[in-house]
Amino acid sequence: MGEVHNLATRFLELRARYWQAADAGQPTGQLFGELTLLGRQILAVPHAPGGVTTRPVEASDVAGMVLDAFGRELTTHRSGARTHRQAVEHWAQAEEFTPHATPGQLRAFLAGKAQYALQEGRADEALALVDQATGLEDDASPPSHGTPSALYGDLRILRAEALHRLYDAETALEVLAPLETELAALLPDGPIDETDPEAMRPLAALLTHGGNGPQTAARLLQASTVYFRLLDVQAAALRDTGAPEAAERAYLRRMPLYTATRLPEAGLLQLARCALDRGAVAEASRRLEQVAPLFEDTSAADRTSMRAHLRLVRGAEYCRLRAVAARVSKADGWCDQVLRWCDRGAHFLAGHPDDALAADLFAERARAHRGRADRAGAARAYRDMAHSLDRVLRVPLGHRFDSLHLRHRRPMFEEALSFAEETADAALCAMVTDLLKARDFSARLSLARSDARNTPDATADTVDTADTADTATATATAEGNARHDPDHAEFAELTDRIKDAERHHFWERASRLSTERAELLTRIRAIDPRWHLIRDDPPFDPDQLTRFLAAYHSAAPGSNRGRCVALSLYERPEGILALLATPDGGLRTDVRRLGDHTLGALEAHQRELRRETPVRLDFWAHHGIGLADLVPPDFAEEVTRSGTCLLSPHGRLHNLPWTVVRHRGGHVIRGTAIGVVPNLSSAPLLDHQPAGTVRATLLGVDRPSQGESLPGARKAVCHLAGWLGPERLRATPLTGDRATVAALHSLLNSGPPVRGRTEVLQIITHGVTAPGEPFGAGVAMADDTLETGQVLMSRMCFEEVLLTVCSTGLRVPADHSGGHGALSGAAPVTPRPLELAGDAANAMVHAFHEAGAAFVLASPVPIRPGLAMRHSAEWIVRRFHGRAPLEAARRAAVALLDKGDSPEHTDKWAGITAYGAR
Numbered sequence: 001m002g003e004v005h006n007l008a009t010r011f012l013e014l015r016a017r018y019w020q021a022a023d024a025g026q027p028t029g030q031l032f033g034e035l036t037l038l039g040r041q042i043l044a045v046p047h048a049p050g051g052v053t054t055r056p057v058e059a060s061d062v063a064g065m066v067l068d069a070f071g072r073e074l075t076t077h078r079s080g081a082r083t084h085r086q087a088v089e090h091w092a093q094a095e096e097f098t099p100h101a102t103p104g105q106l107r108a109f110l111a112g113k114a115q116y117a118l119q120e121g122r123a124d125e126a127l128a129l130v131d132q133a134t135g136l137e138d139d140a141s142p143p144s145h146g147t148p149s150a151l152y153g154d155l156r157i158l159r160a161e162a163l164h165r166l167y168d169a170e171t172a173l174e175v176l177a178p179l180e181t182e183l184a185a186l187l188p189d190g191p192i193d194e195t196d197p198e199a200m201r202p203l204a205a206l207l208t209h210g211g212n213g214p215q216t217a218a219r220l221l222q223a224s225t226v227y228f229r230l231l232d233v234q235a236a237a238l239r240d241t242g243a244p245e246a247a248e249r250a251y252l253r254r255m256p257l258y259t260a261t262r263l264p265e266a267g268l269l270q271l272a273r274c275a276l277d278r279g280a281v282a283e284a285s286r287r288l289e290q291v292a293p294l295f296e297d298t299s300a301a302d303r304t305s306m307r308a309h310l311r312l313v314r315g316a317e318y319c320r321l322r323a324v325a326a327r328v329s330k331a332d333g334w335c336d337q338v339l340r341w342c343d344r345g346a347h348f349l350a351g352h353p354d355d356a357l358a359a360d361l362f363a364e365r366a367r368a369h370r371g372r373a374d375r376a377g378a379a380r381a382y383r384d385m386a387h388s389l390d391r392v393l394r395v396p397l398g399h400r401f402d403s404l405h406l407r408h409r410r411p412m413f414e415e416a417l418s419f420a421e422e423t424a425d426a427a428l429c430a431m432v433t434d435l436l437k438a439r440d441f442s443a444r445l446s447l448a449r450s451d452a453r454n455t456p457d458a459t460a461d462t463v464d465t466a467d468t469a470d471t472a473t474a475t476a477t478a479e480g481n482a483r484h485d486p487d488h489a490e491f492a493e494l495t496d497r498i499k500d501a502e503r504h505h506f507w508e509r510a511s512r513l514s515t516e517r518a519e520l521l522t523r524i525r526a527i528d529p530r531w532h533l534i535r536d537d538p539p540f541d542p543d544q545l546t547r548f549l550a551a552y553h554s555a556a557p558g559s560n561r562g563r564c565v566a567l568s569l570y571e572r573p574e575g576i577l578a579l580l581a582t583p584d585g586g587l588r589t590d591v592r593r594l595g596d597h598t599l600g601a602l603e604a605h606q607r608e609l610r611r612e613t614p615v616r617l618d619f620w621a622h623h624g625i626g627l628a629d630l631v632p633p634d635f636a637e638e639v640t641r642s643g644t645c646l647l648s649p650h651g652r653l654h655n656l657p658w659t660v661v662r663h664r665g666g667h668v669i670r671g672t673a674i675g676v677v678p679n680l681s682s683a684p685l686l687d688h689q690p691a692g693t694v695r696a697t698l699l700g701v702d703r704p705s706q707g708e709s710l711p712g713a714r715k716a717v718c719h720l721a722g723w724l725g726p727e728r729l730r731a732t733p734l735t736g737d738r739a740t741v742a743a744l745h746s747l748l749n750s751g752p753p754v755r756g757r758t759e760v761l762q763i764i765t766h767g768v769t770a771p772g773e774p775f776g777a778g779v780a781m782a783d784d785t786l787e788t789g790q791v792l793m794s795r796m797c798f799e800e801v802l803l804t805v806c807s808t809g810l811r812v813p814a815d816h817s818g819g820h821g822a823l824s825g826a827a828p829v830t831p832r833p834l835e836l837a838g839d840a841a842n843a844m845v846h847a848f849h850e851a852g853a854a855f856v857l858a859s860p861v862p863i864r865p866g867l868a869m870r871h872s873a874e875w876i877v878r879r880f881h882g883r884a885p886l887e888a889a890r891r892a893a894v895a896l897l898d899k900g901d902s903p904e905h906t907d908k909w910a911g912i913t914a915y916g917a918r
Helices: 002-023 029-043 059-075 084-100 103-119 123-134 155-165 169-186 197-209 213-240 244-260 264-277 281-296 305-329 334-351 355-371 375-392 399-423 426-436 439-449 465-482 486-503 507-526 529-533 542-550 596-610 619-623 633-641 651-655 711-724 741-748 788-792 844-851 865-879 885-899
Strands: 564-572 575-581 587-592 644-648 673-676 693-700 757-764 778-780 785-787 798-804 855-858 913-915
Touching: 002 029, 002 059, 029 059, 029 084, 059 084, 059 103, 084 103, 103 123, 103 155, 123 155, 123 507, 155 169, 155 213, 169 213, 197 213, 213 244, 213 264, 244 264, 264 281, 264 305, 281 305, 305 334, 305 355, 334 355, 355 375, 355 399, 375 399, 375 426, 399 426, 399 587, 426 439, 426 542, 426 564, 426 575, 426 587, 439 844, 486 507, 507 788, 542 564, 542 575, 564 633, 564 651, 575 633, 596 619, 596 651, 673 885, 693 711, 693 741, 711 757, 711 865, 741 785, 741 788, 757 865, 785 788, 788 844, 798 844, 798 865, 844 855, 855 865, 855 885, 865 885, 885 913
Parallel strands: 564 644, 644 673, 673 913, 693 757, 757 798, 798 855
Antiparallel strands: 564 575, 575 587, 778 785, 855 913
């Protein structure tokens, strides 16, 4: 018994020494190791209430103290050089103490993990941890033996900081507003400066009065610490919302705490940045000179762990600000100065990687190279910048964060794109435009398509074929777990509640539940456990694309004769930037200036699509426009000489009827198969092997729950079923009352594709559009509507899908709910509509791609059911005669054109588009 008490006494003494050293900014690694060892020994003592052996301290006290130390070691450790894998192992060691902790202690522990995630540039992980911590009860128990109860401040500050790091400064300020009101009520004169004797005099009086005085004083000091941190996050958010003066005032209020903690350089750096934002270069330079000794004088004796840590994590930012000040000053030799500061910044980044800072430094490097007329150096720097920006938000986090990230960084992308245009740098054009077009979609496609993945710490050199099976098993296990967790069950429950509310005409409740379900879907997709299995691939690899194009015919029997090319289009103010990739490794770029007639035709087509019932849908025929009016004429000639063209449109070009595009008066489709892809990097990801056994599943809704009846649907399904015969049908066709949401949902969850066999799914019904709800569009079944969000949650065996449905290729341009996913916390009472950026691939077509389809036949505009069903029938006949999907679509379109190619005829089916790469 005495030995146990001795352990406890030593533990408490060691704990006091640990925090004393930590508060003094001294190294704590050895003390931390001893503390955790003693904690394990104490917790190993059997606890038998009323028995002989009892612990002298509660298990929760020990666990709480040790977990606090685990958090402190990573968030303020001097070296800061742990790899991601080492950090994961560190947190894993802490897990042995969590079963003994109270909910409040777990809450503080998760807050510490969130703080570390923010420090390491993983704002998405920080948000998920804050969500998890928020769900735990704050027991508000008094700190045992002096253990700090709020090491990381209020959770709202952590949430706001994570939101700011994800470029959502407006929401960050909204999160901070109520906390600032609470703190202002407690501290009406602002946070207390502990270095100011006048400010500390009232607290000294409280300490001498006895009673609750010491507790009140401690509470005020703790509130001041939280207040100072609020000012820090608030200032950064204000700066990013275009208010540098307000940000500067907030940083000046924060300066006393910076000084009190012997880290004035942290505040001076922020003030220098605000001065640069205001254009006050001289003032910024003066402040940077004040902090120079910490970052430049390697012989300085003041190297406590906190100051060394600040030097490590802010050194690159210091160098960036120096580079910006040199560039803006335009003094003699500024280019050389900028490059020297960028080199120093790279040295700091080697010790503490930060992709956002790396991108900023690469941008400064590119500008300096341009100033020296070094085009090659500028091109390298811009490519590195684009790659770093891609790494900042490699995991898509939903419409809001993805859009805000792209908006915030768009000026840098546009700068690189302008340079690429000036220098005809096709590779740089391809990289940047791919990141601006549906990058989140290609990332998700990569997640869904790849069989072999490795962990973030591994490199390409560490992966070999021997690991493939194990990694594929891990991927499958992670995917299986992801699809059977409580979040997925909650999604299904919310779907049922929405349908029930709609059946009873409780529209307000249905709308509220739909928003809640959209937020849940955002969270599920953002924290998918499979993300950590993905290796960091480059955003666009021209060699991978050209290899794919070169091997196109050998890998896809049944394709059209002639070579395959890829054409990417990107709308610019001065015209359309076109990029052409050919199988011989060629990559060319050029800008097509648009004439007044072409611009007027595009505007007229957009107006037509906004009509309640659009009629003039064959854009090319009605306006006399050809492919060479939108792309350089030599690119148009190259396309028409090729057998297949993989086309990646952009912006309003997505809604053009590309199947009936014309060149020199004739239809391009008569000689060239056209497959639409969201961006160039997704083309190889949409690859599949169309050879082997082909089977069909047919579903026709003749009495949809919305819209007019479709009597031809049952007839078309029965006709096709008779032609195919039972041996080429996967299951009995579904029509009439059997064509329900549950029946389609079952098909969508039929599992991954089977190697050596191709399953085809046809759906004939009406489409349901939802212009302000990215997950809300759907297809009308006999009993209800199946929505895009439900398709996204599925994993099906069908690699080829025919959506004989209106408007299933229509992209949603805005999220009227504001795009606030569950990771953002509660949405505002009055959400502001969010205009989506980045050419978001969010149509029903793309949901089917994510669910497993490589090829989808659909339309972004209304189509006439009769001709659409005839087109699908033509496609099925040719597909089952051995043609590849794109070639079958080409021949089906030619068959309809042979029946009549006047606008009055083509208007009825012009929107039918082949989405895919085969």
